[in-house]
Amino acid sequence: xxxxxxxxxxxxxxxxxxxxxxxxxxxxxxxxxxxxxxxxxxxxxxxxxxxxxxxxxxxxxxxxxxxxxxxxxxxxxxxxxxxxxxxxxxxxxxxxxxxxxxxxxxxxxxxxxxx
Amino acid sequence: xxxxxxxxxxxxxxxxxxxxxxxxxxxxxxxxxxxxxxxxxxxxxxxxxxxxxxxxxxxxxxxxxxxxxxxxxxxxxxxxxxxxxxxxxxxxxxxxxxxxxxxxxxxxxxxxxxxx
Numbered sequence: 001x002x003x004x005x006x007x008x009x010x011x012x013x014x015x016x017x018x019x020x021x022x023x024x025x026x027x028x029x030x031x032x033x034x035x036x037x038x039x040x041x042x043x044x045x046x047x048x049x050x051x052x053x054x055x056x057x058x059x060x061x062x063x064x065x066x067x068x069x070x071x072x073x074x075x076x077x078x079x080x081x082x083x084x085x086x087x088x089x090x091x092x093x094x095x096x097x098x099x100x101x102x103x104x105x106x107x108x109x110x111x112x113x114x115x
Numbered sequence: 116x117x118x119x120x121x122x123x124x125x126x127x128x129x130x131x132x133x134x135x136x137x138x139x140x141x142x143x144x145x146x147x148x149x150x151x152x153x154x155x156x157x158x159x160x161x162x163x164x165x166x167x168x169x170x171x172x173x174x175x176x177x178x179x180x181x182x183x184x185x186x187x188x189x190x191x192x193x194x195x196x197x198x199x200x201x202x203x204x205x206x207x208x209x210x211x212x213x214x215x216x217x218x219x220x221x222x223x224x225x226x227x228x229x230x231x
Contacts, residue, residue: 001162033218042206042221043160090158094219101148101210102167104219106160 002027002095004107012113013083020079021110023093028073030098034066037090037109046091049076083114118142119209119222127228128197135182136192136225138207146212149190150219151181154204163205166190194227202229
C-alpha cells in the first residue's frame with residue numbers, strides 16, 4: 001500500500017487567513033482526492049486533483065475557496081482560503097490507482113480549527 | 116436518496132465477543148466495490164476490507180469479514196473477538212464503476228465502543 005503523509009497534521013488559524021495542506025505519496029499514483037470531514041460528520045469529497053490540469057470539484061465546492069495543485073504523480077496541495085469557523089474540519093488526502101478498484105488509501109489527515 | 120446507509124449511530128460490544136456493523140447501499144451500476152474503514156480518535160482512516168460486486172466469496176481479512184448479500188444490497192462488517200482497540204468510528208463506502216473514477220461515497224458511520 002502507498003505511504004501517504006500530510007502537512008501540517010493540525011493547525012489553529014484565524015478567520016480570514018488561508019492555509020495550504022500538503023499531501024505527499026511515496027510512489028506514483030494516478031488518482032488523488034481531497035475529502036473534508038466536518039466535526040461529527042462523515043467524509044465528503046471536495047475534489048479530484050488532476051495532474052497537469054485543473055482539479056474537478058464536487059457540487060458545493062469552488063476553486064476560489066479550495067484551490068488545488070497537483071504538479072506531479074506523488075504530490076498535491078489543497079488551500080483553504082479566507083477561512084471561517086465553518087471550515088474547521090479534518091481534511092484528508094486519498095490516493096488510488098486507476099485500474100486498482102480494490103484499493104484506496106488515506107493520509108493521516110489535517111485537523112484544522114478556525115477561530 | 117442515500118447511496119450508503121449505516122443505521123447504527125453507536126454500538127456497544129463486550130470484549131472478546133463478535134459484532135456486526137450494518138451497511139446497505141443503493142446503486143444501479145452492476146460493477147461496484149464496497150469498502151470498510153476504521154477511524155480512531157486520531158482521525159486517520161484505516162482501510163479494513165474490500166468486496167467487489169462480482170466476487171463470489173465474502174471477503175475476509177484477519178478478524179474482519181464482510182457479510183455480502185447482493186440481492187439485499189447489504190455489506191455488513193463482522194468483527195470477531197472484539198478488542199479494546201477496536202473502539203472507533205467505522206465507515207462503509209462504495210465506489211461505482213461508472214461513477215467518477217475512484218471516488219468513494221461514504222455512509223454516516225457507526226461508533227463502536229468495546230466494553231472491558
